[in-house]
Amino acid sequence: MVEVAPSTVEIAEALTMPVDLEFELPDPEDEEIAEHDFQQKVDDVWKVCDRFDLQTDIWRGRILRAVRDREKFGGENRGAGFLNWLKNREISKSQAYALIQLANSADTLLAEGNLEPDAIQNFSKRAFIETAKAEPEVQKLVSEAAQNGDRITRREVKQLTDEYTAMNSDxxxxxxxxxxxxxxxxxxxxxxxxxxxxxxxxxxxxxxxxxxxxxxxxxxxxxxxxxxxxxxxxxxxxxxxxxxxxxxxxxxxxxxxxxxxxxxxxxxxxxxxxxxxxxxxxxxxxxWKKVGSISDRLYVETGSSSPNLRSLLTCLERLTSEVIEVKLDEGGEKLVRLRVMTEE
Incomplete structure (x- = not known):
C-alpha cells in the first residue's frame, strides 16, 4: 500500500490545538547543579529553539515568496495585494524580503547539492544566514561540517571563512x-x-x-x-x-x-x-533651502488673524535668513553663526 503524505489542510487541522513546547529548565537557585551542567542544559534547550526558529523562518520565506510571485503572475495592482497581505499580518516589507532571501538561500544550497535537508538542523539561524552570504567554496566547507554532525554557529562559519581566505589569497x-x-x-x-x-x-x-x-x-x-x-x-x-x-x-x-x-x-x-x-x-x-521654502509658504497662508503663527515665523528667521544662528548649549553661552553665501 502506497503511503499518501498528509495534505496541508490535514496538517492545519491537526494543529488546531497546538502543543506548546515544554522544556525542563534547570533551577537557577539550585546550588547542587554544577555550573557546567547548568550551562549544558540551558544550551541544549537553546539549540532546539534556534533550530525550530530557523526552519520556521525558512518556510515563512517560502510562503511569502509564493504570495509575492502569485501577485506578479496574475495581479493587476502592481504589488498592492502583496503589501496588503503583509499589512494584515503585521509584517513589514523589510522583514518579508529578509525571510524571502533566507528561503532563497536555503533552496539554493539544497538545489546545488551542497547541503542535505537533515543537516539544516545543525545550524543556528544566524550561522545559516552567514553561510548563505559566503562564497560557494566556503558554503561547501560549512555544509560538509554540518553534514558530519558538527554544530554550526557564526563562530564556525567565520573560522572556516578565515581559513579559506588565508589559504587561497594571492x-x-x-x-x-x-x-x-x-x-x-x-x-x-x-x-x-x-x-x-x-x-x-x-x-x-x-x-x-x-x-x-x-x-x-x-x-x-x-x-x-x-x-x-x-x-x-x-x-x-x-x-x-x-x-x-x-x-x-x-x-x-x-x-x-x-x-x-x-x-x-x-x-x-x-x-x-x-x-x-x-x-x-x-x-x-x-x-536650509527647504526650511526657508516652507516658511515662505506658511507666511502666505497667515495674516493678522494668526499672530502666534507670525511670531513662530519671526523666531525661526534665525535659521532661515542669510545668517544662521544656533546655540550650542542649553545656557546659550556658546553661539555659532554661519553666513550662507552662494555663488553660481
Whole structure:
C-alpha cells in the first residue's frame, strides 16, 4: 500500500490545538547543579529553539515568496495585494524580503547539492544566514561540517571563512600560508589583512606583501592590516573631497610623506573627516533651502488673524535668513553663526 503524505489542510487541522513546547529548565537557585551542567542544559534547550526558529523562518520565506510571485503572475495592482497581505499580518516589507532571501538561500544550497535537508538542523539561524552570504567554496566547507554532525554557529562559519581566505589569497606569501596551516599564524588575523589589501593598488599590495613575507608574525600582520586600512581610507576619502579635487596638490606625494613620517593614520582620518564635512555642508544647505521654502509658504497662508503663527515665523528667521544662528548649549553661552553665501 502506497503511503499518501498528509495534505496541508490535514496538517492545519491537526494543529488546531497546538502543543506548546515544554522544556525542563534547570533551577537557577539550585546550588547542587554544577555550573557546567547548568550551562549544558540551558544550551541544549537553546539549540532546539534556534533550530525550530530557523526552519520556521525558512518556510515563512517560502510562503511569502509564493504570495509575492502569485501577485506578479496574475495581479493587476502592481504589488498592492502583496503589501496588503503583509499589512494584515503585521509584517513589514523589510522583514518579508529578509525571510524571502533566507528561503532563497536555503533552496539554493539544497538545489546545488551542497547541503542535505537533515543537516539544516545543525545550524543556528544566524550561522545559516552567514553561510548563505559566503562564497560557494566556503558554503561547501560549512555544509560538509554540518553534514558530519558538527554544530554550526557564526563562530564556525567565520573560522572556516578565515581559513579559506588565508589559504587561497594571492595577496599572502607562501611562508605566511604555511604558518596559517600549522597554526602559528591564526587565519583570523590574516583574513582582515586580505580584506583591506583588496582595496589597494598593485604597488601598495606588493609593498605590504614584502613586509609580511620578511616578518611573518602576528605583530607585523596587525601593523600591516592597520596600514592597509589607513591607505584604503585615504584613497577613498581623497577622491571624494571636492576641495582637494580643485587644488594642485599631489595626493600621491602627500601620501608618501605621511608614510615616511609615520602619520598615515592621522592623515587618512583628516581626509575622511574633510569628506564628511563637505557632505554635511551640502546637506545643511539643502535643509536650509527647504526650511526657508516652507516658511515662505506658511507666511502666505497667515495674516493678522494668526499672530502666534507670525511670531513662530519671526523666531525661526534665525535659521532661515542669510545668517544662521544656533546655540550650542542649553545656557546659550556658546553661539555659532554661519553666513550662507552662494555663488553660481
Amino acid at each position: 595577496f599572502l606569501p607562501d611562508n605566511v600560508k604555511e604558518k596559517a596551516v600549522d597554526g602559528s599564524l591564526p587565519p583570523r588575523h590574516l583574513a582582515p589583512l586580505v580584506k583591506e589589501m583588496e582595496k589597494l593598488s598593485d604597488e601598495q599590495i606588493d609593498d605590504i606583501k614584502k613586509e609580511v613575507e620578511a616578518n611573518p608574525d602576528i605583530d607585523t600582520v596587525k601593523k600591516m592590516t592597520s596600514t592597509a586600512k589607513s591607505l584604503a581610507k585615504y584613497i577613498d576619502s581623497a577622491s571624494q573631497v571636492e576641495t582637494l579635487r580643485d587644488s594642485p596638490i599631489d595626493l600621491e606625494m602627500a601620501l608618501d610623506e605621511a608614510m615616511r613620517l609615520d602619520c598615515l593614520s592621522i592623515t587618512a582620518d583628516l581626509v575622511k573627516q574633510a569628506s564628511n564635512l563637505e557632505q554635511n555642508v551640502a546637506k545643511l544647505y539643502t535643509l
